[in-house]
Amino acid sequence: MGRDPLQLRSATEEDLDWIHELRHRVYAQELCQHAPDPAGRLRDGLDGDNVYLVAARGAARIGFVSLTPPWAGRYGLDKYLTRAELPLLDDDPFEVRILTVEPRWRATAAAPLLMWAALRWTAARGGRRVVAMGRTELLDLYRAVGLRPVGRTIHSGAVTFEVLTGGVTELTRLVTDRYGRALDRLRATVDWRLDMPFAPRPDGCEHGGASFAAVGTDFRTLHRRHDIVMADVLDAWFPPAPGVRKVLAEDPAWVARTSPPAGAEGLLAEIATARALPTETLAVGAGSSDLIFRAFGHWLTPQSRVLLTDPCYGEYAHVTERVIGCRVDRLPLRREDGRRIDPDRLTAAVASGRYDLVVLVNPNNPTGRHAPAATLRSVIAAAPARTRWWIDEAYLGYVGQAESLADLAATDPRVVVCTSLSKMYALSGLRAAYLVAEPATAAELRRRTPPWPVGLPAQLAAVAALRDPAYYADRWQRTHALRGRLAADLAALDETLTVEEAVANFLTVTLPPDGPSAARLVTDCRRRDVYLRDLSPLSARYEGRTVRIAVRDTEENARIVTAVRAALRPASVRLAVGPAR
Template sequence: MSNDRQRAGGFADGSSVVVEELELRLASEDDHGWIHRLRHEVYARELGQHVPNAAGLLTDDLDGSNVYIVAARHGEPAGFISVTPPWVGRYSIDKYLRRHEHPALREDGLFEIRILAVDPSRRGELIGKLLMYAALRWVMAHGGRTIVALGRVELLPTYLALGLASTDTAVRSGSIEFQLLTGDVAELTDRTLRQHGALLRDLQRKVGWRLEVPFLPEDAFCAHGGASIEALGRGFDTLDAHRDVVPADVLDAWFPPAPAAVAALTDGQEWIARTSPPAQAGGLIEEIALRRGIPEAAVAVGAGSSDLIFRAFRGWLDASSRVLLIDPCYGEYAHVVERVIGCRADRFPLRREQGWRIDPERLARALREGYDLVVIVNPNNPTGVHLDAAELRKVLAGAPGGTRFWIDEAYIGYAGAGQSLEPYAAEADNAVICASLSKMYALSGLRAAYLTAPPAIAAELRSWTPPWAVSLPAQIAAVNALRDPAYYAAQWAQTAVLRAELAAALAATSEDLHVSESVANFVLLTLPRGGHGAAQLVERCRRRGVFLRDLSPSSPAFEGRAVRIAVRDATANARVVTAVAEALRVPLGMA
């Protein structure tokens, strides 16, 4: 992979090297000529992996599919690295190895890092390691979880120092011997930041970073939407500006809470603000049980779904647990399972060409592997596809013993009557239903949610719940909201109308766009291959005060081309359509 002959070790080996005027960016059409010449110079003439040719150019059949990241100083080429993403459908390693014979190559969604070359006059200047770091950041920004690479044997200490692991699988190409290397993207990132965070923060100020991903990861938490609220100021002193922003990056309701909920909060706001809530939220539990037709003993409440997820998963799982996650799905689950708890998570991949549908028969077969917990978001976020309750109930009933299901029904109200599995969960012994009151009931800012489970499991969760977990405003508003089902039914019906209008208007902006309505309160916009990327579209719309959600980091299945757009009111939706149309009219390569 690399020809950058630096000492084995991390970034610190070149920390004294000046990197001003060094720019890292995605390759343009104009870069391909020098890339092919440098490849020939390094891999044919210098290393002898290929036979030199008279043209002095080295190409292969993946050139049109690979992503090239280039480094240039003062405008002059200094080096490049290439990434083969999984949506290409093949890798360079396929020329040497059968993937099914190697455990490291069997995972879905692999990214291959290949062809790192640095101009001989620029070696030893950190360029090679910065290119590898840039490739890692690009992979993470596109949902990558695992990378593979063929690394030259003589440079193996360098790769191991960077956090890659050898599989002890040797490959020979021409006169060069390689080893198959692999790495977990999150672990590689964590290791790099732990060991070289100070240097990277210094380099951030000096390197011209032109990739559509931040130079440094923003934080150690799960990435969510919400840039729209952050844009109003961290100190909450510019909140009036929310009227100028279209927050279509989060799935908060476009409509207000039920009138009775608003009135209860408004009329008693001074008293509510200074008064402690009922410690165990008994009144809220009673109202939930009444409205849902389930026993109170089967209900546990929390300050939003995330509160329940963190408490339940940390109580049920440990590093030895096996979890199955739908992919793509709500990112908090992978974060808690893999980053907070540190256990193994397998993915059940959904396919774009199959309409992102969960195939019940394929899911039932996957369950034979044996899992402690299976997480299903239904309707799914961010694909917006719903699996009928009857089909899902069959999967649950036929699952191997000892399998527990966590069914997230945050948007089930949009799927229609009779689609919730809460009655099933209250009686069966293998399912827990998590239901948010935030999105469907326009109470996102108040944080209220509940789960339905067999009484023993619900009691367990209640025992792990601190007193006063759900605030008094949240309890009051939620109780009043639950008492007005007619109001919300009307709002959900109007959401469907607005959603259809938004989808049609977006589709009309370009015949190359693919717009899926979803079952819930958003649409999924997929950009054509070879055109604008999701990150670029989102950034251009943001400059117009319109915030959308780039889905690239959540799963490689989106190929960096998918944007989720929340349904807002008619006026805001019109602003979204205008912003998207204007952004797509800007030629590629322009800001």
Template sequence: MRRETPADRDWIHRLRHEVYAEELGQHAVNPAARLHDALDERGVTYLVATSGGTPAGFVSITPPWAGQWSLDKYLSRTELPALDAADAFEIRILTVASPFRGTAVATLLMYAALRWVQSRGGRRVLAMGRAELVDMYRAAGLRPTGHTVVSGAVTFEVMSAAVDTLATRARRRYAAVLDRLGDGLDWRLDMPMRPGADGCAHGGASFDGIGADFRRLHRRREVVAADVLDAWFPPAPGVLDVLAEDPGWHARTSPPVAADGLRAEIAAARGLPAAALTLGAGSSDLIFRAFREWLTPASRVLLIDPTYGEYAHVATEVIGCRVDRLPIGPADGWRIDVDRLAGALAGGDYDLAVVVNPNNPTGGRLPRAAMQDLIARVPARTRLWIDEAYVGYAGPDQSLAPLAVERPNIVVCTSMSKMYALSGMRVAYLTSDETTASALRRWTPPWAVSLPAQLAAVAALRDPEYYAARWAQTAQLRSELAQALRAVEPAAHIEAAVANFLLVTLPAGGPSAAEVVARCRRDDVYLRDLSPMSPAFRGRTIRIAVKDPAGNARIVAAYRAALTTPSRDDAGCPDGAASRDGGAAGHIRAASLDGAATAAGVQPARPAAR
């Protein structure tokens, strides 16, 4: 894998002239025999396929942060509103050199472009397909938008598709091809060749280093699991005592069926009526259960973008709702604007809206007064789900749970995982009006919360002083970690947030977030690349969980090595892949076929261009 060189760009410009000027007549032939345009200087990415060291073809991807599309030359934003979408990517000038036409090169480039868009959080693809090749693009899952444009002697269909639709089609249509290529394909992109398993992507890749089969549990002491937001501190002493007292009895004994004792303990600790509480085995259990009860495919949901991914997964992939997103970004410090959100709710006719406060993964927080103002402006027909998984780090007095008891369209979800160091126990609760809670409890399976979890949660709630001290200590550790990371790379932007993590946006021109994460894993330090969550991260943002002083020191050391170590043969990235994605113009990615493309036996119809 290499960064862009003049030779790379020169070859691309020469092939573009050869195909689009000399062969197709889209552009006039010029004496320099080179063809390029303004987008080449606006942050486009080229993916390049080679065979035996010889360039075989390329495809260009224009991300939304480039601020301009090739399609802008032909259509207005009114004619094609998708051009205004913050999560749309334009795939263009798919080009295969003549010796490699009739092989798998075009298919592989299209697939690589899809994986790159997925890895940067893209949700929609736009493209111009040559009219005579529309069937090839249709087979890939693209559909005409109804717009046709003419450029020189070439007619193009403007096409579009949801990324999820393309990914599903690719898995079904090209799985056999990808399997046949196997080891013969030298994949050098900074994302895995294949996406992960079905379901919402979460942190916790650190178990790759420990072993999900639990045969190497000693490795837990060697791995720094900063890619998932588990507490750095142990549970309260009383929790450890009760769990150690009689573990054999804990393991073999059925718990109280409805966890009524735990529910009463939460009610007493929080000053809430027990009848307003619904318990679950972690917040994800409650999200799946409540959303599937309240929503249908006809429902409309409003989410902040970016925010905790489970909400979009359940709403779109599990239920199939229409989901709109209110984007936030680095320009506004990843903060949620209450007026914008209230305006969107007022005009959107939504069944459900979700606010994670403090927000994960960005760390921004709306103060209690601002949230009260928002609640007062939520339409009565819209249910507002407030996720307070990290509210303890801001102060327990910031919780809005008491308001949820009074208003039937407000629900507050509280996880005990992160604040109480009980992630392995899986305990959470919803606070709502009593009618809503009663209905949800009818959908709660018996023994939903295990006996060890009930015992641990009760003991934790009985020691508020211990946890208040740990939350205060977390703030200090977070500040020290942020200061140390800034000293390593002053050009990186660090959002200290208010919870138990930091948001680090890497500077342009250096390694991508995926590459830094992969390099840190060489040192058994696991960080979270946020790129697939949202285009707002531009492939350059990492989330780092706060650990104890020793763990934070290892994070800083690994981060320093990741930013200063040459890429070598890029062996540290997923699937042996790596790249530099500086966000600067035209950085090249390469996928080397080394003869594998022809062996794959795919024969697309003359995929010369777009």
């Protein structure tokens, strides 16, 4: 087998001739699917759009798999079936194609690794479903990894295929459950050179926060925090208000050892005063994720149907699809619309009354776009009575409290507003959030809340923060100025970059199709201790090319610009086929 480990990597230009030659040997000569070519090469009409992943051992190329992403606008299956015959192609799947291994390597781990690599590449680009053509004599193999036939048979030359499909989450879960030990053995030996992790996170949820791993999650090297630019999470760049720091520093030993008010009564009263809301319309939690898990777990079942925007904060897809198992549909936020919510399309989507819950993050994370409150009020007013609305206003402070729907939520049993105090008030490490709902809904959620839902340090800090609105208004205004300067500096690096700053404490940068992938840019910046967020796993609409960057202070923003400049510089000399496309 040789001493070199099995290597998985993206194809280079030098690999393409071998790919075409191997395809000819297998599909024209061995399987007689295609007519022989005098040049001994079999090319693909989708070569300009395909992504190729290659398995190799040292200098020996072993096999490859190709993928056609949905942003190509066409699939290999389009040659054989119409969209009416195969409507699942209209749901933007990733097509896995032409898994091919050199004959003498077919009894090795090459083919399973290529299949796993295709699944991981798809997940890393926000794919939710794959589609493939599988040879009929190998159907048992495909079923064993979770693919299922859709009832369409294709004849191509002397070969018969079945059209197969599977959800990315379900396929990943099945493979890791069924073949986890084998994957662990392979991970220990394979030379994995792809720009995504070999395996997903254990909880299956995609979050930022890799920067804390660089600081040290065992808390033994916290001095590293001064070296790391943590722009992959949306924590505030500024410290909490002076009153917050004072109350936490006054007697930290007492704060640490003392149980808080069991029902967070003082915090609830302060929120009610600050937001001019009745206390009975409020419920608090240890961050918005606490409230999301608690409320959704109470309201939803696997039979529920939920509408999310695409893209959207990843916690919502994780809870609804992976934890509860709901059926989830997406409302695309299209690039041509500036990633804004189209109220007419949203109204049409919910008009049928089939949704139990609609989730809107406003301003949206990760797009940063804000939908006017008046627009959403009109959409909600026209919606069916059975549909509940969850409005996440975690970043609303950057727009203004006048744009909140909290007053509507306090009286309309269909509407709930969730607000994190973490990001806007520089309290991310303390975890505090609240939701607003009409009294009966709020009371039911409070009954399902354990005692002491928010720790004493967080209660003290949140109350002090709410009592100093002037301090935070000034910091939010300065955030806008910092974001504008950062956006201008990044845009000046390269005219092919698309920089969108929107309204919140972050912006997005989209790389050109012939530049590095978002994952590659993120990796290169980490070498300089600058951490950015690759948005690819959140949505295929980002095409693997968009990063989100949190606004930091002037010095750290300058480091971000320097790191991105250095990461972009080699792009002009890279020759890559695959994730760079």
